[in-house]
Amino acid sequence: MSKTETTAAASEESEAGTTPEAPEASEAQEARELGAAGSQLSTAPREESAVGGPSLGPIGWIRWFWRQLTSMRVALILLFLLSLAAIPGSLIPQNSVDELKVQTFQEKHETVTPIYDKLQLFDVYSSVWFSAIYLLLFISLIGCIVPRSWQFVGQLRGRPPAAPKRLNRLPAYTTWRTTAEPEDAREAALALLKRRRFRAHTAGNAVAAEKGYLREAGNLLFHVALIVMLVAFATGQLFKSEGGKLILEGDGFSNTLTQYDDFKSGSMYDTDDLEPFSFSLDKFVGTFERNGPQVGTAREFEAHVSYTTEAGAKERKAVIEVNEPLEVKGSKVYLIGHGYAPVLTVRDGKGKVVFKGATPLLPIDNNITSTGAIKVMDGYRDSKGKKQQLGFNAFFVPTFAGKGNGNMFSQFPELDFPVLALTGYVGSLGVDSGLPQNVYQLDTSKMKQFKDADGNKLAQRLLPGETMKLPGGAGSVTFEKDIKEWATFQVSQQPGNGLALTGAIGAVLGLVGSLFIQRRRIWVRAVRGADGVTVIEMAGLGRSESARLPEELGDLALTLNAEAPTAPAGSAKPAESAESPEPAEPAAPAPEEAPEAQDNTDVPDKTVAATTGEPVEGAEK
Secondary structure (H helix, E strand, O other): OOOOOHHHHHHHHHHHOOOOOOOOOOHHHHHHHHHHHHOOOOOOOOOOOOOOHHHOOHHHHHHHHHHHHOOHHHHHHHHHHHHHHHHHHHHOOOOOOOHHHHHHHHHHOOOOHHHHHHOOOOOHHHOHHHHHHHHHHHHHHHHHHHHHHHHHHHHHHOOOOOOOOOHHHOOEEEEEEEOOOHHHHHHHHHHHHHHOOOEEEEEOOEEEEEEOHHHHHHHHHHHHHHHHHHHHHHHHHHHOEEEEEEEEOOOEEEOOHHHOOEEEEOOOOOHHHOOOOEEEEEEEEEEEOOOOOOOOOEEEEEEEEEEEOOOOOOOEEEEEEOOEOEEEOOEEEEEEEEEEEEEEEEEOOOOOEEEEEEOOOEEOOOOOOEEEEEEEOOOOEOOOOOEOEEEEEEEEEOEOOOOOOOOOOOOOOOOOEOEEEEEEEEEOOOHHHOOOOOOOOOOOOOEEEOEOOOOOEOEEEEOOOOEEEEHHHOEEEEEEEEEEEEEEEEEEEOOOHHHHHHHHHHHHHHHHHHHHOOOEEEEEEEEEOOOOOEEEEEEEEEOOOOOHHHHHHHHHHHHHHHHOOEOOOOOOOOHHHOOOOOOOOOOOOOHHHOHHHOOOOOOOOOOOOOOOOOOOOOOOO
């Protein structure tokens, strides 16, 4: 059996100028070199040369524009542009996320605000230019995927193409002479390829086989998954709802629009679709690390709640933790934040209680140093009997370092040494104007600060149980020993989340398939040579250059050689028995190993499979 290595085949290919192209080369070039055998290894659309401008009519221009839009190159460009377009949305405050931050940004940057408004940079994801890129990408992907899918289905229903006339021009090639009959060799090759899960059939004097269809399936799955993710993103933006609520221990919440502290929804969301559930905060449990480099880090952060799925339903218990929301009928209740609410009792000059309750204060650092405002809007009268309103700026620390130990900031998040600092005002809170106010801030423009007997502004630090007397018999404020905790919750409906997850998983699976699976074709030709001895040729063609194809061809050749063993040297049959309906054209052997220049009578013939260079085990002498 003659020895023909892949290097020799590659040399012949380079001399003939027919080396197979890389996967990026056009399939038209590949078809010219390899004919039908090398075509349709991919469902990628063929590149077509541009047509001159004067010859294009309206229909021609439309077709040209559609081909460009549905090309994968343009789809990748649009995907890149979409990523760039999303950057301003993460750097500039968005109205859809936090209108208060947008207002604050506009007040600080008066020069660029008009420019940003015209460019719609405060509403990036609903802007005209972002929507245009999004829709073009969507159309491009669909226009690219649909024809490729039909083409792929056609390939699955068809059969591998017949063998090229000159197999030795393919990148992986081997040949040997055998004593087996051509029909027997072809039957053995067909059975072998089917055992290796190739789609194989006999076409003329050769067996054609193909494998690796999951590569193209992976390509299509990846791009379909991108479409699914785009649909999920659009669905989430149009039909989402998101609201926040602060709840004190012992208080509850019903899922109605009026109960929310803030609420945002998509343009196509109907508030009548709010699920009729309710829940109450029974207890909040928070523990923190007390030692080591992570002192103050939360270790336990749980909201124990009781909830009902609808009016009159049986009450259930649940624990909400960070990133472990409560799911109720398509809505998710997330635990967002936590803080303290000191309980204060305010009395007027006659000792009448005009206010008593817990006031949530807003944390400003990780140790829950908190600030806020206590507002007494009704029921208070001054020493002269005139109706007034009271306001107190509050500064609270759960663990005070002690007087003389620096500024009044908390040293630890838990209630080890709570202290409340109050500054009192009297006058009008401005709540009767009808304008919304921040509950954590005090408008003192129409108020006067209390002053002590020495004329100094009244401000005092209180421990639990202590009372601050207001000057002039104006009343008192008592810091009660009962300090409540509060938690903030976010109730959200994101209908596109499951779809987005499905798309992401599909994209990963498709990408893995397209990267690690190789589409390849194998041909095995068995014909009777001019001397009457059967000549077997094996060749392979892959979607891309890979060392795995020559190795696989070598393994197949070694296995087939066991069933169609190498013919001994000098075993030519009489010329009249030779039959060769289509004589094979095996590759020329290497000059130094030309059979006619050697006497191989006593030397085992060697079959070189692809680039392995190893002799076939069990080759006959």
